[in-house]
Amino acid sequence: MLSKKTKYGLKALTYMAKKESRDPVLISKIAKDENISKKFLEIILLQLKNSGFLGSKKGKGGGYYLIREPEDITIASLIRILEGPIAMLPCVSLNFYEKCDDCKDEETCSLSKLMIEVRDSTLKILENKTLADLTQSTLSA
Amino acid sequence: MLSKKTKYGLKALTYMAKKESRDPVLISKIAKDENISKKFLEIILLQLKNSGFLGSKKGKGGGYYLIREPEDITIASLIRILEGPIAMLPCVSLNFYEKCDDCKDEETCSLSKLMIEVRDSTLKILENKTLADLTQSTLSA
DNA sequence: TTAAAAACCTACTAATTTGGTAGAGTATTA
DNA sequence: TAATACTCTACCAAATTAGTAGGTTTTTAA
Numbered sequence: 001m002l003s004k005k006t007k008y009g010l011k012a013l014t015y016m017a018k019k020e021s022r023d024p025v026l027i028s029k030i031a032k033d034e035n036i037s038k039k040f041l042e043i044i045l046l047q048l049k050n051s052g053f054l055g056s057k058k059g060k061g062g063g064y065y066l067i068r069e070p071e072d073i074t075i076a077s078l079i080r081i082l083e084g085p086i087a088m089l090p091c092v093s094l095n096f097y098e099k100c101d102d103c104k105d106e107e108t109c110s111l112s113k114l115m116i117e118v119r120d121s122t123l124k125i126l127e128n129k130t131l132a133d134l135t136q137s138t139l140s141a
Numbered sequence: 142m143l144s145k146k147t148k149y150g151l152k153a154l155t156y157m158a159k160k161e162s163r164d165p166v167l168i169s170k171i172a173k174d175e176n177i178s179k180k181f182l183e184i185i186l187l188q189l190k191n192s193g194f195l196g197s198k199k200g201k202g203g204g205y206y207l208i209r210e211p212e213d214i215t216i217a218s219l220i221r222i223l224e225g226p227i228a229m230l231p232c233v234s235l236n237f238y239e240k241c242d243d244c245k246d247e248e249t250c251s252l253s254k255l256m257i258e259v260r261d262s263t264l265k266i267l268e269n270k271t272l273a274d275l276t277q278s279t280l281s282a
Numbered sequence: 283t284t285a286a287a288a289a290c291c292t293a294c295t296a297a298t299t300t301g302g303t304a305g306a307g308t309a310t311t312a
Numbered sequence: 313t314a315a316t317a318c319t320c321t322a323c324c325a326a327a328t329t330a331g332t333a334g335g336t337t338t339t340t341a342a
Binding site: 295 | 315316318322334339341
């Protein structure tokens with residue numbers, strides 16, 4: 001399960017990507033419109049800035065703004081920044097690999113083959129979806 | 142990420158499924174062979190028993206044993222028991238659905254469509270893999 | 283019939299993560 | 313120069329995770 005932090009981050013970025021202009025958007029505006037705690041969102045957007053996804057401007061007329069095209073930001077890259085590993089086990093993670101302390105040998109681990117399969121099928125989606133895809137409103141009818 | 146509880150549970154069940162006989166297996170034997178804390182494993186196997194996957198026998202010659210064929214136990218069902226939801230968000234979970242408190246409307250949520258897609262691709266694998274599949278040793282060469 | 287074996291049960295615990303809040307500091311602009 | 317709005321430091325409570333300790337009950341076999 002994704003944490004609220006990740007969920008809020010994705011929603012906030014989608015909010016910004018949906019706007020036609022790239023003018024700075026207030027934290028407080030996003031927080032209100034998306035029902036997110038403002039203080040919590042501050043932390044999240046700051047992290048996204050420090051990770052190179054957002055720029056910011058202080059003072060009146062300030063706020064956060066996207067510094068890359070939504071089409072160029074994969075959901076996988078965002079989840080990795082906000083959440084961490086996408087794989088179900090650290091020992092099959094591509095970006096956050098960690099050795100299992102209980103496994104003698106990764107080659108013979110009964111779980112790793114399956115978990116690699118799950119990882120790859122998830123990545124196939126998340127690496128190919130971008131922020132731009134999230135801005136397409138999901139028609140329900 | 143799966144918790145250690147889930148990981149240990151899956152490994153313990155695989156261990157039992159690999160044996161040709163269905164005689165009771167000691168917690169302590171599994172714990173030792175799989176490098177799992179015995180006390181922690183006690184909790185896990187008890188839960189699997191209460192969920193209908195294992196039987197147990199007390200006293201000398203006792204232990205835990207599978208009460209279903211490995212072919213009939215999907216990995217998805219085990220993860221749901223041990224871990225909980227498989228989906229990335231509660232609002233798109235089939236078995237552990239919960240409404241999002243921050244979403245006005247699920248139909249228009251920017252994330253839900255994508256998260257349903259991820260869920261379905263993961264389930265396609267996990268619903269079709271069984272304990273029997275985990276017993277096939279993964280040839281590395 | 284009694285001792286050992288082994289699951290079962292209750293109760294704790296420490297460390298980490300999660301999801302926040304409070305308030306002061308700093309840069310910018312009108 | 314005052315208001316605005318991001319930034320930083322410092323807390324905090326609750327939940328979760330991954331255990332541990334120790335006793336109870338049931339069963340088997342000598």
